[in-house]
Amino acid sequence: MRAMARDDVDAVLAIEQAAQRFPWTRGNFSDALASNYVCCVDEEGGEIRGYAVMMPAADEAELLNIGVAVAQQRKGLGRAMLGEMLENARGRNMRRVFLEVRPSNAAAIALYRSAGFKEIGVRRGYYRNAGGSEDALMMACELVGGENG
């Protein structure tokens, strides 16, 4: 993976809009870049295949977004990118990485569990949808203590 540049946002947004049911906007990605969050893309042969965004804060980081182009899904790319984000957090001496995910997103939850994330709670009505709201499952991966190292 390499750092995401402003010029990558069009390609990232196209993947986001095709892959996510509730996609981030261009503004969300621009804000993440402007805030110096850890924003990375996976590029092969000039084509962006995936991206991840993580917000470091004190001694923990929040994984805010991860996405893989629909045609590239289920080939191990999501797991590889998540592994790189965890390595990045470890390199910054973070104690843990946490995230929120829709309970309906079975693919993402399976990916996070396989990478060592554990469920730590539920935020009721966290996501707003057209049809009302949806809870958020909170998950965390501990980076100290050896279990996921």
Ligand SMILES: CC(C)(COP(=O)(O)OP(=O)(O)OC[C@H]1O[C@@H](n2cnc3c(N)ncnc32)[C@H](O)[C@@H]1OP(=O)(O)O)[C@@H](O)C(=O)NCCC(=O)NCCS
């Ligand atoms: C979630 C996502 C990033 C996974 O990326 P991916 O490259 O397809 O995943 P991988 O090939 O690395 O799969 C890793 C593991 O995740 C799980 N997984 C991935 N896709 C899955 C699916 N469709 N159904 C069930 N489990 C799935 C499996 O446990 C898989 O391991 P396995 O292939 O050994 O069984 C991808 O599906 C995606 O971009 N989804 C839309 C965006 C999104 O929901 N992002 C997360 C919330 S922000």
